[in-house]
Structure formats: structure tokens, C-alpha cells
Amino acid sequence: MSPNTRTYLIQGLLFVVTIITTTLAGAEWIFGNLFVYVDNPLRWSHFLQGFHFSIPFLFILTVHEFGHYFTAKAHQVGVTLPYYIPIWFGITQSIGTMGAFIRITSIVRSRKKFFDIGIAGPLAGFVAALGVLWYGFTHLPPPEYIFTIHPEYERYGFSYPQFAYENAAGNLRLGDNILFWLFKTYVADPALLPHPNEIVHYPYLFAGYLALFFTSLNLIPIGQLDGGHILYGLLGRKRFSAIAPALFVLFATYAGLGLFRPEEFSVPDDEEFFTLLAYLFFYIYFLYICLGKVADNPRTALMLSLMIVLVQFALAFLRPEWDGYPGFLPFIFILGRFLGVYHPETEQNEPLGIARIILGCLALLVFIICFSPKPFVII
Structure with a gap:
């Protein structure tokens, strides 16, 4: 078996497994239950319903990756087909995948090529996500649908939000971004629009929202993320190397905002005080690890x-109502330690033309309307 054939088999197998894992995950989100380790597990009929999540979600992901792939091919840059990353926990809910990636197998020497390859994926995936969201918001099921998922709500009728969440714990609410809010406000039929706590049970809406979330993460203008390629193409190495670390520091500052507050340390119990202090020192060490490859020493x-x-302490004191989103901290760790904040230098640093600058501004707009400051909120 040739190396190319072996690679194609691995890629195909990963894709098939990812279809299975995202379908499993989709069914678990739709029905709010698991396939294993519960008293009343989901069954084959539930698995089939999971395709309503996995097909649109993988469609968007695939369009994104092939946007990169075909653009790289057009520039005669060596590139692999996508590698999909399946993941399914079984004991808790997941989305069935950690995404997909293509490998660039040749050196990219041109700033323009980095820009084109970087921007093609998120713009293509964004268009696909718009289609999925439009379909999802214009084909909402009748309000009674929620009673098939939560039969315990039926006794309250359509006034269930007034009672069902009184002592609720662990519900996942999707934080709005501008685009999702526009769809909910101007596209959806208000009579059919689900309560924010229940959107995860609507597979096309959930798949579209996740696509917007991952698009916004990819468009963060740092390192070798798609947004990093775009900003590097727009600004060049010198200005990018000054701006990207500053953006990374701002991102980290926002993520941990409110994690520690000055008043929390005014406790009479010495043991509690030293416990908080230990957590604070650990948090500082975490930031130090994240910034290790950003700083010069x-x-x-x-x-x-x-x-x-x-x-963060100053802002927590001056504006105690401000909170960041600690859920971004693992991504900050991945950026700082593995993906990197800086961008590889290119030999050909010709400036971009007007058309590419306009596309770059469009990508910035896509980032703004897809980004949610608090994407997933546990209530």
C-alpha cells in the first residue's frame, strides 16, 4: 500500500468516525439524554435523529476546510485533504468532534498567499452557516415540540418558562452574538421561537450557532489562526508582530475579568484567605505559562x-458588574503554548490590493457579528 493510499484511508476513516460521533452527540443534545451510563438511555431511533445535527454541522465544517484546500491548490501550495478529529465522551455531552484541519506541506513564501488561504475558509464556512441558520429559523417546529423533549413541561403549558427554571441547575444557554440575534429578531416566527434555554434541542439552530462560534474563534487575529493570516497579510510582519501580542494580552485580560475580586480577600477566616491566595498564585502562574512564548524573556x-x-483587580473594583468569560482561558492556553501568537515570516511581502483589503475588512465584520462575549452560559 502506497503512503498516499494509506493517508487517504486514514482521512476517510476519520471522516466516517466523525459522522458517527457527531450524530451521537447531536442526538444527545436534541433529547437531553445520553446513550450510556443512564437509567433510560437513548436508542437507535434517537441516533437517526442525530443526523439533523451532524449533517448541517459537518457540512459547514467541510465547506470551511475546502475553502482553504481549493485556494491553496489554486496558489500551487502543497496541501492535504482535511483530517477530521472525532471525539465522543459517552459519559457526558460533547459536540462529537474537535474540528478538522488541513496540513500545508510546502513553504508559503508569499504574504498574499497566506492571506488568500487564511480568508477563504472562514468566509466559505460563514456562507454555509448562513444557509443552515436561515433554514433552521424558517423551519421551526410547532411550540409543542418542546414537550416531546421535556414532557415534564407539559403540565405548565406554554407558560413553562415561568415555572420550569425556578430551581433548575445545569441548563446551557447560548449567548447571543449580533448575527444570531438578527436571525431571532427578524427571520424567526416569534410564535415558534424557542426559549433561549432550549435552543440546544433544535439541531439546525445549534449547529449554526456552533459554526458561528468556531468561525469567530478562527478569525481572532492572532498567530496562525485564520484571523492571524488575514491580519498578517493586511499589515505585514512588523506591525503584526506589535499588534498580535497586544491583542492576546487584551483577550487574556477579558477572559479572566471578575475571576478574582478585591472584596473576596476580606475574609475573617485565615484558612479561607490563604486558599484564595493560593488560587491567585496558581492563576498568575497559568498566565505566566501562556505568555512564556509571547514575551522576550x-x-x-x-x-x-x-x-x-x-x-483585572482594578476593573473589578471600579466596575464590579463587569465580568469576563473564563471559558476562553483553555483556548488562551492553547494559543499561547501551542498555536503561537506570532506569525511565520514570509519572503515576499508585497502589499495587498484594494480587493483583498476589502475582503479583509469583510472578514473583520464577520468576526464582529459572529463573536459572542459569553458564548455558553451554565445557569
């Missing part, structure tokens, strides 16, 4: 970590 990384914490 360890001392600078430590100073930046302390500066972030001081700014």
Missing part, C-alpha cells in the same frame, strides 16, 4: 502576568 512574561491581574 521570563521576567517580561511575569511582569505581563502581574499587570493583567492588577488591571
Whole structure:
């Protein structure tokens, strides 16, 4: 068996497994239940319903990746077909995949090529997500649908939100972004629109929302994310190398905002005080690890970590109602330690033309309308 054939088999197998895992995950979100480790597990008929999530979600993901792939081919850059990453926990809910990626197998020497390859994926995936969301919001099931998922709500009738969430714990609510809000406000029939706590049971809406979330993450203008390729193409190496670390520090500052508050340390119990202090030191060390490859030396990384914490304390004191989103901290760790904040230098640094600058501004607009400051809220 040739190496190419073996690679194609691995890619095909990963894709098939990812279809299965995303379908399993989709059914679990639709029905709010699991296939294993529960008293009343989901069954084959539920699995088939999961295709209403997996097909639109993988369609968007595939369009995104092939946007990169075909653009790279057009520029005669060596590139692989997508590798899909299946994941399914079984004991808790997941989305069935950690995404997909293509490998660029040749050196990209042109700033324009990096820009084109970087921007093609999120713009193509964004268009696909618009189609899925339009279909989902214009084909909402009747209001009674929610009673097939939560039969315990039926005794309250359509006034169930007034009673069902009184002592609820662990419900997942999707935080609005601009585009999702526009669809809910101007496209959906208000009589059919589900309660925000129940959108995860509507597979086309959930798949579209996740697509917007991952599109916004990819468009963060840092490192070798798609947004990093775009900003590098627009600004060039020197200006990008100054702006990207600053954006990374701002992102980390926002994520941890409100995690520690000055008044929390005014406790009479010494044991509680030292426990909080230990958590704070661990958090500073976490930031130090994230900033290790951003700063030019360890001392600078430590100073930046302390500066972030001081700014967060100051904002928590001045504006106690402001909160960040700690859910972004794992992504910050991945960016800082693995993906990188800086961008590989290119030999050909010709400036972009007007058409590409307009596309770059369009990508920035897509980022703004897809980004949610608090994408997933547990209530």
C-alpha cells in the first residue's frame, strides 16, 4: 500500500468516525439524554435523529476546510485533504468532534498567499452557516415540540418558562452574538421561537450557532489562526508582530475579568484567605505559562502576568458588574503554548490590493457579528 493510499484511508476513516460521533452527540443534545451510563438511555431511533445535527454541522465544517484546500491548490501550495478529529465522551455531552484541519506541506513564501488561504475558509464556512441558520429559523417546529423533549413541561403549558427554571441547575444557554440575534429578531416566527434555554434541542439552530462560534474563534487575529493570516497579510510582519501580542494580552485580560475580586480577600477566616491566595498564585502562574512564548524573556512574561491581574483587580473594583468569560482561558492556553501568537515570516511581502483589503475588512465584520462575549452560559 502506497503512503498516499494509506493517508487517504486514514482521512476517510476519520471522516466516517466523525459522522458517527457527531450524530451521537447531536442526538444527545436534541433529547437531553445520553446513550450510556443512564437509567433510560437513548436508542437507535434517537441516533437517526442525530443526523439533523451532524449533517448541517459537518457540512459547514467541510465547506470551511475546502475553502482553504481549493485556494491553496489554486496558489500551487502543497496541501492535504482535511483530517477530521472525532471525539465522543459517552459519559457526558460533547459536540462529537474537535474540528478538522488541513496540513500545508510546502513553504508559503508569499504574504498574499497566506492571506488568500487564511480568508477563504472562514468566509466559505460563514456562507454555509448562513444557509443552515436561515433554514433552521424558517423551519421551526410547532411550540409543542418542546414537550416531546421535556414532557415534564407539559403540565405548565406554554407558560413553562415561568415555572420550569425556578430551581433548575445545569441548563446551557447560548449567548447571543449580533448575527444570531438578527436571525431571532427578524427571520424567526416569534410564535415558534424557542426559549433561549432550549435552543440546544433544535439541531439546525445549534449547529449554526456552533459554526458561528468556531468561525469567530478562527478569525481572532492572532498567530496562525485564520484571523492571524488575514491580519498578517493586511499589515505585514512588523506591525503584526506589535499588534498580535497586544491583542492576546487584551483577550487574556477579558477572559479572566471578575475571576478574582478585591472584596473576596476580606475574609475573617485565615484558612479561607490563604486558599484564595493560593488560587491567585496558581492563576498568575497559568498566565505566566501562556505568555512564556509571547514575551522576550521570563521576567517580561511575569511582569505581563502581574499587570493583567492588577488591571483585572482594578476593573473589578471600579466596575464590579463587569465580568469576563473564563471559558476562553483553555483556548488562551492553547494559543499561547501551542498555536503561537506570532506569525511565520514570509519572503515576499508585497502589499495587498484594494480587493483583498476589502475582503479583509469583510472578514473583520464577520468576526464582529459572529463573536459572542459569553458564548455558553451554565445557569
